[in-house]
Amino acid sequence: MGQNLVQKIIKEHLISGEMTAGKEISIRIDQTLTQDSTGTMAYLQFEAIGIPRVRTKKSVAYIDHNTLQTGFENADDHKYIQTVAAKHGIYFSRPGNGICHQVHLERFGIPGMTLLGSDSHTPTGGGIGMLAIGAGGLDVAVAMGGGPYYLTMPKVCRVTLKGSLKPWVSAKDIILEVLRILTVKGGVGKVMEYAGEGIKTLSVPERATITNMGAELGATTSIFPSDGITREFLKAQGREDDWRELLPDADATYDEEIEIDLEGLEPLAARPHSPDNVARVKDIGKIKVDQIAIGSCTNSSYTDMMKVAQILKGKTVSPGVSLVIAPGSKQVLTMLAENGALADMVAAGARVLESACGPCIGMGQAPATGAVSLRTFNRNFEGRSGTASAKVYLVSPEVAAVSAITGMLTDPREAGDPPVVEKPEKYAVNDNMVIPPAPEGVEVEVVRGPNIKPFPVNRELPENLAGKALIKVGDNITTDHIMPSNAKLLPFRSNVPYLAEFCLTPCDPDFPARAKENGGGFIIGGSNYGQGSSREHAALAPLQLGVKGVIAKSFARIHMANLINSGIIPMVFVNEEDYDGIENGDEIILSNAREQVRNGGEMTIRNNTKHKDIKVAVYLSSRQAEIILAGGLLNYTRQNGS
Numbered sequence: 001m002g003q004n005l006v007q008k009i010i011k012e013h014l015i016s017g018e019m020t021a022g023k024e025i026s027i028r029i030d031q032t033l034t035q036d037s038t039g040t041m042a043y044l045q046f047e048a049i050g051i052p053r054v055r056t057k058k059s060v061a062y063i064d065h066n067t068l069q070t071g072f073e074n075a076d077d078h079k080y081i082q083t084v085a086a087k088h089g090i091y092f093s094r095p096g097n098g099i100c101h102q103v104h105l106e107r108f109g110i111p112g113m114t115l116l117g118s119d120s121h122t123p124t125g126g127g128i129g130m131l132a133i134g135a136g137g138l139d140v141a142v143a144m145g146g147g148p149y150y151l152t153m154p155k156v157c158r159v160t161l162k163g164s165l166k167p168w169v170s171a172k173d174i175i176l177e178v179l180r181i182l183t184v185k186g187g188v189g190k191v192m193e194y195a196g197e198g199i200k201t202l203s204v205p206e207r208a209t210i211t212n213m214g215a216e217l218g219a220t221t222s223i224f225p226s227d228g229i230t231r232e233f234l235k236a237q238g239r240e241d242d243w244r245e246l247l248p249d250a251d252a253t254y255d256e257e258i259e260i261d262l263e264g265l266e267p268l269a270a271r272p273h274s275p276d277n278v279a280r281v282k283d284i285g286k287i288k289v290d291q292i293a294i295g296s297c298t299n300s301s302y303t304d305m306m307k308v309a310q311i312l313k314g315k316t317v318s319p320g321v322s323l324v325i326a327p328g329s330k331q332v333l334t335m336l337a338e339n340g341a342l343a344d345m346v347a348a349g350a351r352v353l354e355s356a357c358g359p360c361i362g363m364g365q366a367p368a369t370g371a372v373s374l375r376t377f378n379r380n381f382e383g384r385s386g387t388a389s390a391k392v393y394l395v396s397p398e399v400a401a402v403s404a405i406t407g408m409l410t411d412p413r414e415a416g417d418p419p420v421v422e423k424p425e426k427y428a429v430n431d432n433m434v435i436p437p438a439p440e441g442v443e444v445e446v447v448r449g450p451n452i453k454p455f456p457v458n459r460e461l462p463e464n465l466a467g468k469a470l471i472k473v474g475d476n477i478t479t480d481h482i483m484p485s486n487a488k489l490l491p492f493r494s495n496v497p498y499l500a501e502f503c504l505t506p507c508d509p510d511f512p513a514r515a516k517e518n519g520g521g522f523i524i525g526g527s528n529y530g531q532g533s534s535r536e537h538a539a540l541a542p543l544q545l546g547v548k549g550v551i552a553k554s555f556a557r558i559h560m561a562n563l564i565n566s567g568i569i570p571m572v573f574v575n576e577e578d579y580d581g582i583e584n585g586d587e588i589i590l591s592n593a594r595e596q597v598r599n600g601g602e603m604t605i606r607n608n609t610k611h612k613d614i615k616v617a618v619y620l621s622s623r624q625a626e627i628i629l630a631g632g633l634l635n636y637t638r639q640n641g642s
């Protein structure tokens with residue numbers, strides 16, 4: 001029987017398990033990436049594992065998130081990452097070189113390889129045919145040490161693209177359409193594999209926009225074939241030798257199918273506060289806009305920026321709008337500077353930011369109170385921009401640039417002829433901002449600033465687990481709710497005790513105090529609990545506060561893995577109505593916890609306050625159960641080796 005792309009790559013990398021959807025498998029990881037907001041913790045954990053040098057084909061540490069230096073913390077962490085990388089065989093991408101996913105696509109990604117990254121948008125690499133997966137920092141640390149990466153064998157959903165896009169409609173609209181159809185939980189347990197005639201009309205950066213934002217579906221990853229277009233891209237990057245053809249077999253089978261007619265797509269926007277709250281721009285209407293931000297790992301390629309520059313050329317940004325633009329990499333920025341496009345942007349009134357995540361993670365440019373902000377980014381969760389009352393819409397670069405001139409959300413088809421951007425035959429290649437690791441055997445001193453505090457490590461699971469229901473939250477709670485991240489908090493990613501004081505505060509400002517007063521307890525969640533970022537701080541901060549378990553209707557993939565890695569039990573209600581039967585403050589007991597976890601499947605917890613037994617399930621492989629019993633992956637790895 002023919003194989004699809006996902007099966008082909010997994011088969012080549014399979015270490016253990018059976019390739020049946022839903023079963024646990026483990027795969028060999030060829031490349032890893034980290035960024036600075038998750039990287040500090042990942043390297044502290046790598047050091048704790050005690051392996052002297054990475055065993056991957058290539059590992060890269062990027063600095064792109066924590067680039068505002070309003071105190072010593074971020075600069076200290078960058079020094080730590082630079083030195084720890086040099087010591088352990090990791091390439092270091094200096095601040096200013098660009099956003100990890102954009103740079104990795106340009107300079108390091110290789111079709112057919114596996115990539116594990118401590119960032120949820122690692123699937124961007126699927127744009128050149130990599131199996132690129134986002135994970136918590138500890139999983140990446142284990143992979144850097146040569147350990148296998150464990151995941152649930154995904155279902156594969158073929159997304160067939162028919163026809164080609166109409167003028168002014170862009171790759172962003174394709175992924176927004178997929179989000180409209182599937183929602184933010186629609187991809188859980190799946191890989192989206194793109195196929196059909198339509199993919200031949202999409203360049204690598206356009207494909208990468210689609211795979212990048214596949215993260216918002218909750219999917220394990222997304223992938224395009226590696227074909228002639230991929231080859232052209234790698235050739236233009238001076239890396240033709242890295243190309244290999246990778247296509248699904250003609251008789252490949254799929255678990256699910258979706259078809260999208262590109263001809264029928266129109267400019268779309270995701271309305272506040274969820275990436276799946278999608279509508280046609282023309283139907284939303286001409287709302288007044290206060291801020292427009294163009295960039296992020298979703299839409300900051302050379303082609304995206306050139307379209308924006310062409311639209312802005314000779315015009316002036318509307319007086320009511322603050323337009324900020326962050327080109328995705330030094331390569332992109334260099335090319336814009338060389339061909340004059342940067343001058344067109346600046347002349348029009350754009351505020352040009354460094355090549356980094358910036359406003360996408362609230363690192364500056366927080367909008368005004370109640371402001372409407374159009375962003376070419378991938379997430380518009382409430383408060384993520386740094387302003388709780390802001391209303392963020394996710395749009396394509398075309399919609400963003402045209403609206404910057406009109407001052408209103410505008411369907412770009414009203415703006416006349418669309419911009420035409422030729423694919424560059426040669427990108428501006430200069431890897432001088434990537435520092436190779438020190439040669440093996442050369443002494444490197446690792447520099448640790450005072451911001452680095454010991455991170456919490458759990459203890460073995462006790463026989464009985466008891467505590468109060470500390471907080472009850474609704475559906476689709478994001479890791480931005482659990483562990484908010486903005487310019488003020490991101491500098492403390494290596495200081496979990498401090499961060500814990502902000503845990504779940506967007507849902508309830510008293511949560512940290514209550515958790516501490518009660519010596520920890522349980523979190524009660526709705527469905528898709530923990531969607532969004534890969535930040536393991538969303539598990540470490542609750543651990544710091546003594547949280548023992550989360551009982552939810554369902555979990556997002558990476559967050560569930562992070563909870564397990566921290567030794568916090570993720571339990572799902574067997575009967576969803578039981579969610580209604582737990583109130584804040586109820587006493588919950590999981591008796592015979594060790595035996596129940598070891599046996600797996602259905603378990604019983606008791607609500608002592610309501611005198612009621614509740615059935616919950618733990619969907620754990622036997623390895624994951626052992627991790628919980630050991631009190632987390634670090635303890636487990638120390639006991640068993642990786």
Ligand code: MIC
Pocket residue numbers: 037038065118119120121134361485532533534535
């Ligand atoms: C994000 O887009 O939410 C982030 C910031 O890149 C996170 C990583 C983090 O929280 O540090 C992600 O996507 O994993």
Ligand code: SF4
Pocket residue numbers: 065099119121296297298356357360361377378
């Ligand atoms: Fe950075 Fe935003 Fe991309 Fe996350 S989504 S990696 S914060 S640009």
